[in-house]
Amino acid sequence: MNHSEAADKFNKDFDRxxxxxxxxxxxxxxxxxxxxxxxxxxxxxxxxxxxxxxxLSNLDTYLIEFEKNAKANGITVHWAADAHEHNQIVLSIxxxxxxxxxxxxxxxxxxxxxxxxxxxxxxxxxxxxxxxERIVQLADEPxxxxxxxxxxxxxxxxxxxxxxxxxxxxGCADPSTLTLAAREHLREKFLTxxxxxxxxxxxxxxxxxxxxxxxxxNADMGTHLADVHIACMGIEKIVPKRKHLGVFLRLLxxxxxxxxxxxxxxxxxxxxxxxxxxxxxxxxxxxRQLGREEFRNSLKCxxxxxxxxxxxxxxxxxxxSYHNAVAGPIGSILAPNLDMTKNADLPFASTLCxxxxxxxxxxxxxxxxxxxxxxxxxxxxxxxxxxxxGMKAMAAVLSSPSVYRFSGKIGRLTLSNTPFLVNNSLxxxxxxxxxxxxxxxxxxxxxxxxxx
Amino acid sequence: xxxxxxxxxVAKNKPTLTPLPEIQDFGNPYSDLVAxxxxxxxxxxxxxxxxxxxxxxxxxxxxxFAGRRMVTNLAPLAxxxxxxxLTSDPHSLDDVGLAILEGQFAVAENSAVWVxxxxxxxxxxxxxxxxxxxxxxxxxxxxxxxxxxxxIGAVEYGFGAFIAGxxxxxxxxxxxxxxxxxxxxxxxxLID
Ligand code: SF4
Numbered sequence: 001m002n003h004s005e006a007a008d009k010f011n012k013d014f015d016r017x018x019x020x021x022x023x024x025x026x027x028x029x030x031x032x033x034x035x036x037x038x039x040x041x042x043x044x045x046x047x048x049x050x051x052x053x054x055x056l057s058n059l060d061t062y063l064i065e066f067e068k069n070a071k072a073n074g075i076t077v078h079w080a081a082d083a084h085e086h087n088q089i090v091l092s093i094x095x096x097x098x099x100x101x102x103x104x105x106x107x108x109x110x111x112x113x114x115x116x117x118x119x120x121x122x123x124x125x126x127x128x129x130x131x132x133e134r135i136v137q138l139a140d141e142p143x144x145x146x147x148x149x150x151x152x153x154x155x156x157x158x159x160x161x162x163x164x165x166x167x168x169x170x171g172c173a174d175p176s177t178l179t180l181a182a183r184e185h186l187r188e189k190f191l192t193x194x195x196x197x198x199x200x201x202x203x204x205x206x207x208x209x210x211x212x213x214x215x216x217x218n219a220d221m222g223t224h225l226a227d228v229h230i231a232c233m234g235i236e237k238i239v240p241k242r243k244h245l246g247v248f249l250r251l252l253x254x255x256x257x258x259x260x261x262x263x264x265x266x267x268x269x270x271x272x273x274x275x276x277x278x279x280x281x282x283x284x285x286x287x288r289q290l291g292r293e294e295f296r297n298s299l300k301c302x303x304x305x306x307x308x309x310x311x312x313x314x315x316x317x318x319x320x321s322y323h324n325a326v327a328g329p330i331g332s333i334l335a336p337n338l339d340m341t342k343n344a345d346l347p348f349a350s351t352l353c354x355x356x357x358x359x360x361x362x363x364x365x366x367x368x369x370x371x372x373x374x375x376x377x378x379x380x381x382x383x384x385x386x387x388x389x390g391m392k393a394m395a396a397v398l399s400s401p402s403v404y405r406f407s408g409k410i411g412r413l414t415l416s417n418t419p420f421l422v423n424n425s426l427x428x429x430x431x432x433x434x435x436x437x438x439x440x441x442x443x444x445x446x447x448x449x450x451x452x
Numbered sequence: 453x454x455x456x457x458x459x460x461x462v463a464k465n466k467p468t469l470t471p472l473p474e475i476q477d478f479g480n481p482y483s484d485l486v487a488x489x490x491x492x493x494x495x496x497x498x499x500x501x502x503x504x505x506x507x508x509x510x511x512x513x514x515x516x517f518a519g520r521r522m523v524t525n526l527a528p529l530a531x532x533x534x535x536x537x538l539t540s541d542p543h544s545l546d547d548v549g550l551a552i553l554e555g556q557f558a559v560a561e562n563s564a565v566w567v568x569x570x571x572x573x574x575x576x577x578x579x580x581x582x583x584x585x586x587x588x589x590x591x592x593x594x595x596x597x598x599x600x601x602x603x604i605g606a607v608e609y610g611f612g613a614f615i616a617g618x619x620x621x622x623x624x625x626x627x628x629x630x631x632x633x634x635x636x637x638x639x640x641x642l643i644d
Pocket of ligand 1: 255300301302303304305306307308330356359360361362363364366
């Protein structure tokens with residue numbers, strides 16, 4: 001199903017769509033309050049963007065520096081060219097340990113690599129320990145948002161799910177009770193699993209340490225009780241120096257949820273005594289994106305989710321409609337790099353309003369990149385059919401003044417006399433939108449009549 | 453090998469080198485760092501308690517946490533809590549009701565407290581306890597994260613964390629619940 005079909009389906013339930021929309025807008029407003037309270041907010045965004053630009057321009061050197069320092073710290077460093085190799089490395093570490101059960105904290109990279117299904121096929125039980133991720137895992141779904149994985153679930157539905165899987169009382173939909181039940185359920189897993197897998201928010205070249213941010217403390221509960229810690233990171237997660245963390249930690253949580261900082265910002269530098277620590281550096285298309293001049297800035301992303309919370313299309317279509325591990329505006333730039341054919345629809349799932357670029361803490365020009373992808377995909381014959389016909393027609397109209405004038409007249413006639421004609425499958429812009437009252441005459445017609 | 457392949461592709465595709473920006477610290481906008489720290493900590497679900505000495509901490513603990521299993525590695529509190537936990541299997545800390553540890557310093561803008569492995573005793577302690585209490589010198593409250601990293605400098609640690617308030621989640625319909633996995637409550641003792 002492409003994005004617009006999936007979005008159509010999501011929109012069938014009007015009340016739920018409105019609820020989803022409003023919930024995310026509320027998070028966006030919290031972000032605004034947090035950002036506006038910092039007078040130097042714009043300076044921080046500029047700094048963060050410049051640091052990331054330097055990282056991209058010197059990434060090979062930083063990766064080598066990070067590897068050297070991490071190794072000196074006693075961490076085993078692995079390199080994976082693609083998702084398959086990443087998954088194989090994880091499996092081989094587990095096999096070496098003779099282990100078939102792991103706990104995992106949030107990692108969008110492992111979603112991108114489809115690690116969970118791969119491990120399950122190979123007989124490994126994976127328990128996601130972030131509450132939102134556990135909920136979607138029990139429901140056999142992928143997360144719909146990179147920061148709030150089950151933002152599309154209502155508490156009553158979670159109540160039914162937990163009643164079935166965790167034995168909470170039937171009909172219980174109280175968030176505190178449900179969270180407590182999950183806490184007890186997952187505490188047992190933390191205490192009994194010997195391998196913990198985490199993502200990485202930032203890795204510091206200068207020191208060989210990496211930082212994992214959570215609010216729940218699940219990454220820490222997993223790793224500090226486990227014999228083996230496996231951390232998976234995309235190669236773009238590097239920052240040059242420790243002091244740069246100060247810039248990013250000020251921006252990340254404020255942009256994500258409006259919190260001043262996440263509850264835990266854990267800096268892992270060396271394995272605990274007697275513990276093994278592995279880090280897997282994953283490319284999976286990142287070096288290719290680095291070579292695409294118009295799109296390389298997408299690698300600056302710190303996965304805060306702000307661009308999704310603010311996006312009018314994301315809010316009213318839901319994360320699953322993007323059929324990619326990372327949804328929303330940034331996902332729509334990253335996905336075509338992974339698979340142009342499968343993800344050709346995504347750069348079109350945007351109004352190009354630019355709100356994403358305005359909130360992005362690392363100043364990625366998201367909406368401009370979406371526009372560029374449309375051109376690249378259309379030129380290479382990848383763009384989705386309905387929008388291509390509409391766009392080709394629009395391009396023809398806009399490039400010829402006489403057709404433009406004529407089509408304007410037809411447009412006004414069509415809208416006032418036969419509005420149903422505009423609402424057809426060739427005009428995706430009509431969906432879920434009120435078309436405006438057509439003016440009686442265009443500015444051109446008015447000007448012709450009145451210029452004397 | 454993938455390592456060489458990745459590094460070669462990155463070297464080939466990277467843009468022209470751009471310089472790193474200067475990192476400024478943006479100064480201190482707070483006239484009262486203790487008040488700022490306290491106000492932020494309160495909004496994120498923690499409790500700040502100003503104390504003049506260790507006896508006041510002991511009194512507070514006895515009033516609020518009597519009957520719980522307590523662990524600490526702080527010498528002035530040694531007689532009220534266990535010490536043997538420092539060398540035990542970390543899994544055995546599952547039933548700790550209160551862990552009292554020292555924070556190296558705190559940050560006023562976000563009420564985060566910097567704690568390293570040395571202060572934690574065991575890495576899991578501040579995460580597994582039902583309540584976490586951190587003792588911080590009032591004079592060790594810094595304005596912003598930039599000051600925090602200036603303070604940390606190039607010092608080596610095996611593990612360190614900024615901890616801001618109790619463990620929390622809002623994954624169920626954005627309702628805030630304290631105590632997702634780690635501490636359900638967090639107290640910061642601000643000592644003279
Ligand atoms: S693109 Fe920017 S706003 Fe979107 S998730 Fe990444 S960092 Fe956040």
